[in-house]
Amino acid sequence: MEFIALDDQPSSVVEDVGFRSLMKFMEPRYTLPSRRHFAEVCLPEIHNIVAMHIHELLASDIAAISFTTDICCSDVSPVSMLSLTAQWIDKDFNLVKAVLHSREFAGTHSASAISEAFEKKFQTWKIDKTRVHAVVRDNARNMTKAMMDSGLASFGCMAHTLQLAIHDGVFSQRSLTDVVAICPKIVGHFKHSPLAYSRLQAVQIQLGMKPKRLKQDVSIRSNSTFYMMESLLEQKRALATYAADYDLPATLSAHQWHLVENFITLLSLFEQLTREVSSSEASAADVIPSVTALRRLLSKQADTDHGVKPTKTSFREAVNRRFDQIQYDPMFCIATYLDPRYKDRYFDEDVKQRAREILEAHLLPAAGTDDGMRDVERAHYTERKRQRFEEILEENGPERTSTSVSQQLGIFLAETTFPRGESALCYWRNNHLRFPELAQMARKYLSAPCTSTESERLFSSVSHVLDEKRNRLCCDKAEMLIFVKKNMHLIKK
Known part of the structure; x- marks a missing residue:
């Protein structure tokens, strides 16, 4: 059961020919239970063992508990899930993290519904609100109001706030907006055409370059615009050679390529900062130093400001506005x-x-x-x-x-x-x-993180559990699998 949960395997793996042959080779006398036994008996049993251990941890000497939360929808299963992760510092000053919930959240995502869901979660884990230090959430109005209605101290995810500041700055300069609109068209041409990609790969080999795929811009992922432009700039020669022989839906002029290069330098400040504050060890203490350093960098003049100076000014104003207090x-x-x-x-x-x-x-x-x-x-x-x-x-x-x-x-x-x-x-x-x-x-x-990354990483696990092989998996079983996978480290050293 641990193997199934930790490695995101379907219960049907115990019926696969290769797995049964492996078990027979290792121990011929062992009779594998059915997939139903693992799903109906073993999974609830191991889930209860882990849950009891977390209950004991939460009842111990904890000064305060911080939480992260978010709402996510699966691509292969038409359900929404509301997450709740907890972290605290124990008496030996070790940071302890636990996933408490990744539960189906049906119906409207109103503030009252979210607030009610939180009340039930805290009751389940017997967590008094006086022990709640902070809840890190996204900046959506329904989530913000839900925390206020629940009487919980909360603040927005710093990484999300940085991306909002980038969004404010990008659309302040028309020439840069045009470049940002062209880049996804070029990437999409190769993403949707295997023939076009094979031709680009041949060009890369001809130029002595290592074949690489272009990275796509994904609106829900932070810094994806930076990674997309960086991959395009890296393949600039290959794209120019490709455009000489084949059609592209859009191309960049020499001036626009120069804008891309300078804009990447500007975005790299946000990318590096986002990576640092999203690390598993980052805390609320990193917010003020990080924002102060970013403000100073955006205030300094550099040779790479040519063509993107208005955007840089807009970035600085957006950062000052969103982190003013x-x-x-x-x-x-x-x-x-x-x-x-x-x-x-x-x-x-x-x-x-x-x-x-x-x-x-x-x-x-x-x-x-x-x-x-x-x-x-x-x-x-x-x-x-x-x-x-x-x-x-x-x-x-x-x-x-x-x-x-x-x-x-x-x-x-x-x-x-x-x-x-x-x-x-x-x-x-x-x-x-x-x-x-x-x-x-x-x-x-110092128990509070500065981003809701823990909840976002949890949803990556959800996408591995609710995959094509387990798209009919009920939400209760899916939550048990995620719970066991994410918390097994607390009982197994």
Whole structure:
């Protein structure tokens, strides 16, 4: 059953001639159960084992839980699915991720329907809303309103917001809009004609180039326009040779090729940033530094600005408009301050003091009410640190005051920043005893990702489960398979 779930195999694989021959060769005495046994007995059984383990994890000492969510439709099965993934930082400062739901979402996708679905999901997993730190969603109005109606703190996916900024900038310059419209026509000519592609392949070989396919622009995939133009520019010589002998639905002039080259250089800033914030280790702390760096790059003049300067200006204005309040948003502000790689380095001077006040305003209540967390820290302290007599006495001393919290923050900010290539959680794992209140806040605020990539990757798994071989698979079975595949790592090291 693990083999079927982890490798996206249909249950019918146990009836395939090759698989049965393999099993017979390995152990002739073994009798394979029927496909029905695997689907009706083994799958629910392994699903329950994994679900019980996740229930135990969610009931453990977790400072706060962050979530990602999205809605997706399958190409081979006429169903919509609503996802919910969770991630948190455990007491040992390890990032833990789990897929909670990828469930059929029938009917209208209204805000009230989404809100009701979330209520049921949290009830299923016995998650109190007070433990929810943030929900990362797309920027659609129905999803935004649903989170507000549910009383959940949420913010839009940064990668999606960056793509909206690109969309705003591209259509601000007519000459570039024309180029963006021509490129898909050229790619589509070879995508829809095997003969045209074989001819292009022959040209590539004739020119001593490695045969490569052109990449298509897909509106729902971020940076696909960049990858399409990059593949076209790479095959510029081959396309020119092809156009000399065969017809193309559209061609680019020398000036337009120059625009493509400069536009690729401009888009590469967004592509690199999107890859970084979409990594599995990225957190909300990466938003302010990333946006600040992007703004600076878009403000600098470069030789490659020729022909795309209006678009570059529009990009900068779109980024400023869509990220205008992030330095004042506690979700991002506190996370950045508590990331030892960033601290207060990426805040403008006029807002740095205000950002610190936001952090202290959230720190003081936490220091005064989080008695349970303080007890946990003391237990770790007693177990691991017995060298210094003064520190042992401090365990039974008076409660820490707000002054000690401010002192912790001052010492933390005064120290040299952690190397950017290192893990922020590694720092807190080694220093949580020095800064106990800061460490507990870090467990909460660094748990939030800055994109909904986890949900989008989940939908890639959905497309592998609901494929041509399993297009009649019911949604309950599909969700069980996805759940087992994505969460098996939590119980199998």
